[in-house]
Amino acid sequence: MLTIGTLSKKTGTKVQTIRYYEQIGLMPEPGRTEGGQRRYDNAQLDRLSFIRHSRQLGFSLDAIRELLDLSDHPNRPCNEADAIARRQLKQVEQRMARLKALRTELKRMVHECSGGRTGDCKVLEVLRDHSECLTEHEEIGA
Amino acid sequence: MLTIGTLSKKTGTKVQTIRYYEQIGLMPEPGRTEGGQRRYDNAQLDRLSFIRHSRQLGFSLDAIRELLDLSDHPNRPCNEADAIARRQLKQVEQRMARLKALRTELKRMVHECSGGRTGDCKVLEVLRDHSECLTEHEEIGA
DNA sequence: CTTGAACCTCTAGCGGCTAGAGGATGTATC
DNA sequence: GATACATCCTCTAGCCGCTAGAGGTTCAAG
Structure with a gap:
């Protein structure tokens, strides 16, 4: 106990x-x-x-609920569990791709900041103007 | 207007x-x-x-608050903005590393599931027993 | 002057916990 | 058996960053 x-x-x-x-x-x-x-x-x-x-x-609680349910019924075909895992894998891969783009952009920002005044700080400049970005990046819902 | x-x-x-x-x-x-x-x-x-x-x-609203503040004062030294960006870069890199480990594990799970019954589903088996994992992975707060 | 799209405020909810108040229980030691 | 105190209990509220919906008002075009 x-x-x-x-x-x-x-x-x-x-x-x-x-x-x-x-x-x-x-x-x-x-x-x-x-x-x-x-x-x-x-x-x-x-x-x-x-x-x-x-x-x-990285599974959501809802996905876990399904997985637990499947786990409780050993005689059901397991392609559902497989599908859930594949879905999760896909999500992980998408998130990685997005993070990669972000990393590129952030590296560029940090690298180009020469350490002067904020008035001509590259970091802030990039944030001000998306058009300076070399890659597309859409985080937010990650 | x-x-x-x-x-x-x-x-x-x-x-x-x-x-x-x-x-x-x-x-x-x-x-x-x-x-x-x-x-x-x-x-x-x-x-x-x-x-x-x-x-x-990927900046938090708090970080953005700081960045906006710096942006409003062009005469301050910009190493603060730089530090915020570096911090963010570090976080992104950490998250990528974790996702990489997860991807490895998920790939292995999915790959080994042969499509039988849930009773011997590899996906569920791996979830049941962490010791089967080849890599360390700590998601959760990501 | 009428329509109807866009605006307003307000409240509540999402996921996945986390923290804290204020009190009860369980166990080890004397 | 008494005492100490770690652990347990319930309950409420908060975190982030929005998002949705109810129920009502305003604006601009025709």
Whole structure:
């Protein structure tokens, strides 16, 4: 029987976050002591590890919900899980491409700033005028 | 004299977002018509473009606040602006490194999923057991 | 003078947590 | 059995950077 604190340490998830996962139905309601404290078993530890690991790989909580569901039904065909992972991979690749463009632009800005007055600071100048950019870049929703 | 809608179109910023920027003090309070509608001038258009472009480069609103402030004072030394840009560059590079590790892992997952039942789906298996991962990866706060 | 697109304010919500107040419980030690 | 104190509990509110919608007003063209 594990306390929430132990679970927290074992998975690297904050206590508050575990309770939050319970609240949104990602983690099941655990057993309680007479005094009302949560007690977990190993199945729940595994589930939280799964969630945690999926988060580290960038899956959204909704995607994780689906993945957990699939994981709970070992006889279903697994192409759904595969599709979710492929979607995630695609997203990661898109984000990388965007970051690459940003890096180029930022490097150029920093490199060209000669250290004078802000009046002729290259960094600020570039920010003022997009047309100076060599690459297209659309971050914002990343 | 530009309406908020025109400003929106010219900069690619949503109307609601412009009002939000005003609310948090990033954009100045514009003039109003007798009926109470906002009217902007070109200085404000420039300012919003600056903000928008900075956002595209991934700067936080706080960083942008600083950059705008520096931009308003052309006689200050510009190493602060440079420092902000360098910080941002560093962050971008860190995020890219993390995404790279994630991509590797996701590729491996997807590649090894042979399309059977979820019971022996490689995707789910990897999520269940972090020790199968070849690389370290810590996303989450990205 | 009428239409209707664009404007206004206000509130609430998104994802994914995180922090803090204020109090109860559990366990180790005496 | 008493005491100390770490850990637990619930609840509310906040973070970032918007976004959406309700319900109402204003502006410009025809």
